[in-house]
Amino acid sequence: MEGEQPKPLLELRGISKSFGGVAALREVDFTLSEGEIHGLVGENGAGKSTLMKIIAGVHAAYQGRMQLAGRPVSFTSARDARDAGIGMVHQELSLVPQLTVAENVFLGAQPLTRFGTVDWPRMRREAARELESLGIEADPAAILGTLPLGLQQLIELARVLFSGARIIILDEPTSALSPPEIERLFSLLRRLRESGRSIIFISHFLDDVLQISDSVTVFRNGRRIAHAAVPTIDKAWLIENMIGRDHGELADSYVNRVELRGRPETDVALEVEGLSLTGAFSDISFRLHSGEVLGIYGFMGSGQLELAKSLFGRRPAERGTLRLAGRPVRLSSTSRARRAGLAFVPESRRSMLFAQEPVYKNVSIAILDHIHRFMLRPARERTIAHARIGDLGIRPPSAEIRLGALSGGNQQKVALAKWLTRQPLVLILSEPTRGMDVGAKEDVVRIIRKVRDEGIGVIVISTEPETVLSLADRILVMKKGAMTREFAAQWVGKDELLAAA
Amino acid sequence: MDATARTERRTAGRTRRILKDRLRTIAPFATLVFLVAFFGIASPSFLSFANLQNVLQQISITGIMAVGLTFVILCAEIDLSVAAIANVAGVVIAFFTVQDSSVNIANIPLSGGWAILLGFAASFLLGGVNAAATTMIGLPSFITTLAMLEIGAGICAVLVRGQIAYAVPPLIQTLGSGSIGPVPWIAVMAALVMLISHLVLRYTRFGRYVYMVGGNREAAEYSGVNVRWIVNSVLIISAVCSGFAGMLGVAHFGSAQQNEFDNYLLDSIAAVVVGGTSLFGGSGGIGETIIGLLVLGVLNNGLDHVSIDSFVKILIRGLILLAALIINIYAQRLRESGAAA
Known part of the structure; x- marks a missing residue:
């Protein structure tokens, strides 16, 4: 790469866009080279998504110029952009879980027979070939919804590639993936890069961005703040540019190691013994003290989200006992749980x-x-x-x-x-900071600490190590529905959590 | 200059937003005003006092059922058994009342108070079955109440066996067919049910829960609201309202027989939806239902006054209902896009 200037494939100059008088993008320049993985970071509302929507043809009205392979383009619809070879993989997959893998790969473009009916054998054959060429091990006849999320994501990527995309935009592709799944995604992305495709990689996970990208662009308040080649930058540089002020309380979650405070000398707020729910978790036991933040960490599907719902009476456990402030309770409904002194914030805002x-x-x-x-x-x-x-x-x-x-x-x-x-006795938070920008995260972290200091027992459940590390006084790790490890009163880093999960 | 223009633009934007928000309530009201004006001009007899009395009387039975249904639809559920339960309650009070010797029903005469009590008990019980099947077994209310529609019809058939009974307890007779001064008692009863229901929905904790459960059931559940209890309650309220409507209806028509209220199912659902209560739950209310009732009532009554082919009448009603449904869904979409922005 050194010496020769890579050819710019997509060039945007002086892009501005505002919504109802509020500027979302101000005079932004952006260049994507051929065969490049370009990381894009910034807080929520920094303008990343708006820019990507302009590139993907979703927003047609904007100021500025866009050039694709040297020719000026202006997309009036997402279809225009797709026809020009730009594909997007959204955080929420746009696949149909009830259909087979092959049908999803060909979604909306099924091969037809002479009679105008779907050519099933050809579809399966071509899907199998396509997946194999990308090194994705999935049975084309399998129902998509039965596959792990990481694999589904690769299949969506395959679909975007199959529709002829030269430029692929990935929005938060790693947030729901386990480390081996991330590794698999990354090796596929590298392969695509070698074949000359260009990739825009948007993520809040700075480690992932640094690991996979050739260069990174940082956005803040609708402006492009900085752009640099990866070997020359580190996480601290990214954070500094992203938030543009002292890192404050949140620095904890970005640095690699934190010191856990450990269990306080207070009464037990919640005692869980032998809690089991078929298909979700089994034999879970732990104690939560008042005035303590207990983090429960595990990969997606390790049962910790189900545990949270179960504690709040949404899906009552089949076996096991619960004691709230020493009194045994049976939580068969959420209204009972609430009246007993439990509180719960689920992971999805919509619910x-x-x-x-x-x-x-x-x-x-x-x-x-x-x-x-x-x-x-x-x-x-x-x-x-x-x-x-x-x-x-x-x-x-x-x-x-x-x-x-x-x-x-x-x-x-x-x-x-x-x-x-x-005030509840116990506050259970599932993914309290997922998808939030740095500023809002900091506020939530501060609120949770304040709640803890008022003597409430807090359980923070997450699939993101950063979230647990930045909040917890003590961390339990769950793996395949069981508690595997406890970290208390010690230094701990993301790598140890990942290793335990 | 620039500032004024901006203020103007902002005001215009706000007006538009309010119009968008209220489309679901404004459209039915506009329809009502239009219909009244239209029939008023088209037929001199339409706006007479006697006819107004007529309209009120005609919509009262539908009205009481529609009020119960409003609770159910606000919760994003449906009750297809309202007419069947009304029929059961009507038949039950007749069954427990002394009938003329010409009536060939193996009935069990009781005093009026007991008959009325049993009428209410039957509706409560059937509503309870609806509720249990929906919340405990987890059947969609659409299916549960469809089954209850058949069960209700079956109970009526078994009780009257194709016969017609005429006598009901005196209290019900008065409330169903008598009047105080110029105002029919049945309209007073409907107004009372509406008033109480309105107060419950607007000013009580239960009413708030009904809206919240309809607005986002998952969120209500996660807020520690006893969703199951709320859904049970609305289904039972609906059944009891229907039962009351059925008892008054039997007195109003002067007879109790099978399939007596079959037309009322569609009319009461139509009244709720035409009025602008969201089919997806969470928004609307008794006020909306009253407007919907008046629209349907005026339409039914007005079409009689302008001498239209009675077959075309059915078609016109169908078209109005379709238009209302389209507005209902469209308003929901506007609301959702507004909330997302």
Whole structure:
């Protein structure tokens, strides 16, 4: 590579785009070379997705120029971009889990026989060949939904490649993958690079970006802040450019090792013994002290998300006992769990909030019965909501605004807010910072620490080592539905967590 | 200059947003105003006081059923058994009332109070079965209540065996067919049920839960709301409202027989949906249902006044219902896109 200038394949100059008067991109330049893996990092709202949507033809109205292979282009639709050889693999896969692998590879472009019916044998044959050439080991006749997520993602990649993409945009491809799956993805990406394809790799996982990319572009507040070749930069450089201020509390989650505080000398808030649920987890036992953050880490599918739901009574465990503050409890429903003093924020925002309703109704939903036995007291609800909005720094500070209009980070704060008016004994958080930008993450980390210091027992469940490392006083690792290891009062790094999981 | 333009633009944007948000409630209201104006001009007899009384009387039975259904639909469930349960309750009170000797039914006469109580108990019980099958066994309410539609029809058939009974307890007789001054009692009853239901939905904790469960059941569950209990309650409320409507209806029509209320199922669902309560749950209310009832009531009654072929009437009703459904779905889409932005 040295000496010769790689040919620019895609060039954007002076791209600006605004939504309703708010600038999302300001005068951005971006160059993608042929056979390059180009990392793209920045906080949420920094402009990465907007730029990618312009490249993929989703946003047709913008200022600036775009050139593909030296020729000016302007896409009016995603189809235009696809026809020009630009493909995108979204974080949420756009495949059909009920169909076979072959059908998904050919989604929307099935080979037909002379009679206009689907040519099944040819479809299976070609899908098999396509997958094999990419080194993806999957049976074309298998139903997609039965395969591991990592493999599904590779199949979506195969579909994008099969549709003739020269430029592939990957949005957060590694967030749900285990290390071996990530390795497999990376080796496929390298192979594609050698065959002359160009890849844009968007991720919050800076290690992954540094490992796979040839060069990295950093976005902040709609501007391109920096661009550099990978060997010359490190994680600290990325973080500095991404947040543009002192790293603050969040630095913990990015540095490799943290010191766990260990178990505090307090009462046991929650004692779990021998909890089992078929197909999810078995024989789980642990103790949570009040005023402690217990992290539970494991790869996707290790059973920790199911454990969280089970503790909150959503999918009651089949065997095992629970004691809350020493008293045995049977949590057969979420309303019982709530009344017993448990609180839970699930991993998906969609399943914890009422997007159509104003903020105050979202905050008060969990305490209506404590406000009045039968009636609503909207004035009281609003007062409480305003108090929480103040405590947690929810923006904009309005109790009346429809929740769906808030940013993701603020929605997450509202989800926390509903449990903080009447303090629970135990607060269970599933993926509390997933998909959030650095600023919002920092706020959430601060809130969780404050809650802990008020004496609540907190369980943080995550598939991201950074999340657990940045929050936990003690870490339990789950693997295939069982607890495999505990880290307490010691130095621990991401590598050790990964090794234990 | 620039600033004024911007303010204007912002105001225009806000107006548009409010219109978008309210499309589902504005459209039915506009339809109602249009229909009243149209029939008022087309037929001099339409706007008479006597006819107004007529309209009220005609929509009262549908109205009581539709109120119960409003709870169910707000919860994003459906109850297809309302008419069947109304029929059961009507037949049950007749069955437990002394009938004329010409009526050939093996009935068991009880005092009026007991008959009414048994009518309510039967509807409560059938609603309970709907609820149990839906929340405990996990059948979709669409299926459960479809089965209950048949079960209800079966119970009626077994009780009356093709005969017609005429007598109902005196209290029900008065409420169903009497009037105080110019106002029919049945309309007063409907208004009372509507008022109570409105208060429950707007001002009680239970009402809030109904909206929240309909808005996002998963989120309600994760907020520690007893979703199962709420769904049980709305199905039972719906059944009891239907039962009440059925008892009054039997008195109103002066007879209790099989398949008496069959037309009322579609009418009551139509009233709720035409009024603008979301088929996906979470938005709407009694106010909307009242508008929907009036639209249907005015339409049914008005078409009689302008002497249209009765077969065309059915077609027109179908088209109005289709239009309402389209607006309902379209409004939902606007709302979702608004929430996502």
